[in-house]
Structure formats: C-alpha cells, structure tokens
Amino acid sequence: MRNLAMNVGSFRARSCQGVDRRTFVRAAMAAPFVGTLPGLADALARAAERSHAKSILLLWLGGGVSHLDTFDPKPKATADYRGPLASIETKIPGVRFSELLPRMAKRSDRFSLVRSNVNFNGGHRPAGSIALTGSVASDGGEDAGGAPGNYPPNFGSIAARALPAGQLPGFISLARGPVGDGVGPIFGYGGGTWGKAHDPFRMNCDEHGAVSIPDLELLEGLTPARLADRELLQSEITRVRRQSERRDIGNWDALSQQAFTLLTSGRSLEALDLSQESQATREAYGQTSFGQSCLLGRRLVEAGVPYVQVNWSQYVEVFYPFSDYGWDTHADNFGLLAQWHCPLLDWVYSTLLDDLQDRGLLESTLLVALTEFGRTPRINSIGSRDHWHHCYFSIWAGGGIQPGRVVGESDPRGEHPATEPITPGMVGATMLEQVGVTSQVRAELKVLEGSRVIHELL
C-alpha cells in the first residue's frame, strides 16, 4: 500500500492574516453603533470596580440539548425515561453526568451547573429569543405572528452598550448564518427594541479556522495591497454605505468610521488571526467550526470584546441538508449524541476551560453554556426525544462563579424543577451582573428589571 505523503492533520493556510480584509471591511460596516447613556457613566464606573469579569463568552447550544442524556441523568428512572445511556461519577460527590461526557466529568470541580432552568415557550425561535433576552416579545414573538424587533435587547447587546469594547465590536456572534432554525432566524438575536445598530457583529469561523463574514458582500477590487491606500479605502466604504442605505441595513455613518478604524488597526485584525496560535493549541480545539470558533472566541475576549456568542453550528447528521438544527435531535437523539454531539462538546469545552485557566483568563471571563430548552424526559414513539422547555440545564464557569456547585434540582424524571425555577431573566441578570452591568445599570437601561441574580452560583 502506498504511503501517501500529505500534510497530516494540518490546518489550511489563510491569506491576509487569517481574515479576508475585503470581507472584513464590509463586515465592519455592519458593526453596531456603540454608545452609553449619559446617566450611566457613574453607575458603570462604580460597577466596574466591583465586577468580577470583563467579558462573557457564551456557548449557545442551539436546538435544545437533552438534559437527561447529558448533565442531568436519571439512572434510577424507568427505562422509558432514563434512556440507553449510562451515567458516570464526577468530581462532585453524588453528582453524575452522562457517560458521553467523561472529560467534563473530570473537570466538574471547575465549573458549576444549574439543573432547574425553565423557558416559557417550546418552539425553537421564541424559546431562543426568550433564552437570550430574558423576556417574551410584546407581540408574542415568532410563533404568534409577531414582528422582528419587538423583543428586548439581547444580553450581548446590553453588554456591548454598557461596557467599553475598544476597537473591536462589543458584541460578536460567531456562526455560519443567522441563528435560528429552518423557518428563519430568531428575533431576539440582537438589538431588538433598541434597533439594529445594537445587533451583533457576525463572523464565521470554519473548521480550518478561516474567518469570514457570511452575510456581506465583498468590496470590489480592494486587494490587501491596496488597503494601505486610505483614500481608496474610505471611498470604497462610502460607496458600499450608499448601496447599503438603499437596502436599509443600518447606521452607516457610524459604521463606516468603525470599519475604517478596524481595518487600519493591526491589533484588531490580529485577534481574528488563528494562525498566531500554536499548532498544538489549534489542534487541541479540533478541526470543527465549533472548536475553532471557541478558539476564536477566546482570542476575542482576550482582546477585550465584552460579549462573544459562539453558536453551535454544525451540519453534520442533522436531518435537513442546508439547514442547521444543532442539537434538535427529534429522530435519533441517542445515536447522534453518542456519535457526534456529546464527544465534540466534551472535547471542546474541556479544551476551552483548560485554555482559559492556563492563560489566566478564567477569572476575567464568564463562560456560560446555554440552550433554549431540554428534551422530553419520556422517550417518544420513535425512540427519541422532543422539545421540553419545562426543565433543562446551564453550565457556568469563571468570572466570579463558585466552581463545583449544582444549583437547583429537577424532579426524579427530569420533568420539572423540584426547586425554584431559574428563568431566562435570571440567567441574563447573572451574566450581566458579573461583568458590572448591575441592577442599577440595568434599571437605567430598563432591561431585565425584576429578575434576580442567581446568587447561589456566586
């Protein structure tokens, strides 16, 4: 048999420091206009002194992760609830995870787990919006004939507005496309009632670590060599801005200036260049878009971005070609979890946690893994699990979170919380509190009012 001489296990090289500058120009123009309310300055300054974290890194496990088959197994339940997967011990006495998560089980004393999350809707899009904004839409949202823009702002939009971001956008979302399902994007992905200027700056990071901006066109004829010509760059930005205004996309006067700033800032571009990482580090995150996006997310929080949302964006073995249903495992829950989802999450999360800790970033970074709901505790007629918003989980690490805790408890079948339900509003309030967006600041911004912080995590 011939011994093939090829580049074993390497990642594809990228030109132009890991990101296509032309793509980046146009993308930068979509960045939200970042500003703070005048009355917030004092409150933010006081909060900053007390805050634990500088950034939030959210791993959005869209699609609905089965809680019983991951972080809340029920080994004593009957088989029609328990399922075919075994559970294993963790570092926390009496706490067990699915057998598919051995690496996270070994690190369970370095993060905390909430087992009593609840949502208020069982559909992907409204549940996703509620999970990421903490509230229902004033018009009922996606499945009730609502319109985009009627949700309150996403947690990331709030963080980006309240916190300094430097030259990079304050809220970056990493995904191949809009976060949502086959019907369309979730309405609560961005600025909502605050407007599109507060939407996330969207980037894609593929399995090779190449960064691109999926939703935007390229600047015509603008080669990297010509980027040094600032007059040309400005004229291109102006031209695209005019085109974009016709498409009514956003606040282009502010965005074009930010684009110009980003493009002429080597430091900003460096944050997007995964080739600056060692080969060992890049390999440790694995050759998947989720893995490389987590590495990019770490670089972005390291560069000072207040809020980065890494979206689980894999198309492997979902059932709809050209759509991305993530963890929506209606038809083959156990096969998919065992073959793909859980090993990947187990590996990448563990790598990210280790990396953040090794680099001294864990205290200044709040790492949260969140999904919109769990899956039906009782196995359905086709041997799988459907949507279940009455009880699920979330994972919290760093950023002032006390590790090794399990907050909340579900009932013996995992159907409902046996303790106080943890609402999406409480999730958002806690995330923002840890980066200095205190209850006073939230009140000034009129967001997440009435939602308490999950003090049991702190």
Next chain:
Amino acid sequence: MSCFRRGTLCLLMLLSVGPLYAEPPQQLTFDGTMKFAPAFEGHEAIVYAVHREPTAVVLERLEVASGDITRVHQDVAAHQLDPAFSADGRIHCYSKSESSPQMVLVIQDREAQTQTEFRPREARAIARRPSIDSAAGRIVFHVSDVNGHQIASVDFSGGDLQLLTQSTGINAFPAVSPDGGRIAFSSSRDDDTELYVMDSDGENVTRLTHSPGLDTRPAWSPDGQHIAFTSNRDGDFEIYTMASDGSDVRRFTTAEGQDDFATWHPSGTQLVIVGERRGGRDLYIYDVAP
C-alpha cells in the same frame, strides 16, 4: 520478586491482553474533515460519509492504492450516510435525508441498474445502517418507526418489511455475518448498551458483552470468527475486538480521541477506522496480526 521477574510478568500480561495490530497504522485521508461509517467496496476502495460540503454530508470513494478520492453520488440535495455493499458489489445501499427528519434507505442494484427506496411510515422515523445479506437477498437495518428503534429487513426491492426485534430499548447498528446466518447488533434492552447476536430471522438472541460502558457498531471479520466494535468502557471511545461468541475481548486502539467505525478489509488482514488525531478525523488502516 526481582525487578526483572516483575518486568517479565508485566510483559507477559501485556502480551496476553494487548492489541492485535502491528503499529503504526497508516493514515489514508488527510484533510481532517468529519468522516463516518467507512465500508469497503471490493478490495481496493473505501466509501465513507464525509462532511465535505458546509451544509451537506456526502459519500466519497477512496482508491486506497492511489489515494484518489471521488464523489460517489453527484446529488448533494440530500445527506448521504451509512454506505454498504454486497460482497459481489452488485448491491449498494445507503441512508439519505432530504427535507424532513425522515431518513430513507436507497437500494441500488448495479447489475440491473435499478434504484429503489425503503421509506419508514412515521414522518420523523429513520432507516439507517444497512447491512446486506446477499444469500437471503435482504437488507438488514435499524428503523425507528412506531415502536422505538428496532432491527428490520427488507428485500432488495425495498419491500417485504420484517421486524427482527421487538424489544424495549434502542436496537441499532446491525451487522450481518459473512455467512448470512447471524446478525450482531447493539441494544439497550438490558439497560446498558451492549452487543448481542441473533439468528437472521431474529431468533436466539444472545448477549455478547457485559461492560459498564457503551458497546456499539459491531463489524464481522470476513471469516466470521471475530467482531470489532466501538466501546467507551475505558472512558474513551476505542475500537475493541472479540471472538464471535463474546470471548477474548481485546482493546484494539489506544489513541486519545474518538476511535470509531471499524470495518474489515475483505481479506481479513486489515481494519479501517475513523480516528480523531490532532484535532482532525481521518481514516486509518491497521494491519491485523494473524
């Protein structure tokens, strides 16, 4: 006991439980992209599912000697998974999904140049992991219709559906023995996911493994004497082998990362797996010691 004698004892113990293969394995693909379920097509080619398109999983054929890779089916409007071939190459079968969660079996008779499908009744049910019983003229697979995941079979026209298991739990990943007489499969009927074997008509079910971990994806050696399978009994997904009666279990791979989807070369002298190494997932071929 002297250090020498203790070392000799350890060496003997290692030999008695050690793997069958001769290190190192040979890497067959190098792009690191997600791959699943390789199957030999004759002696010279391997067909596998790969996440080649950003939004689609397709079947590719690797010519082992040359390293040439071609796409098996040009259609990318459907995910293509779980390739299988009859020993004589006449029948090719795979699973596909299009615009719904339902996954159907595609059955191609290359000699007659016909193509048929088996479609489960339930709109979200799946038919996956076909294994071909050439002697009986049937496709054995697992289907999740209205009674959970069961092992079933159809004829080469996709008709005459027969349920071979009707048990609790998840019954999946059937593999027809080379002589067609037996079917190995995984099942959680006894709580944990273990490997079982049954006659081709579903009778005489015998449990083969008794481990605390997940045992799945059995693959018969061409002589029918051994079964390779995937297990996480030691905390990591690795390939194991055992005699076809469940005895003589040996760990076959030892690398950190997920090793999965063992398939035998028709000669019985090599095993191909999908191995996770250095962040990528590629095909590796191991020589199997006689």
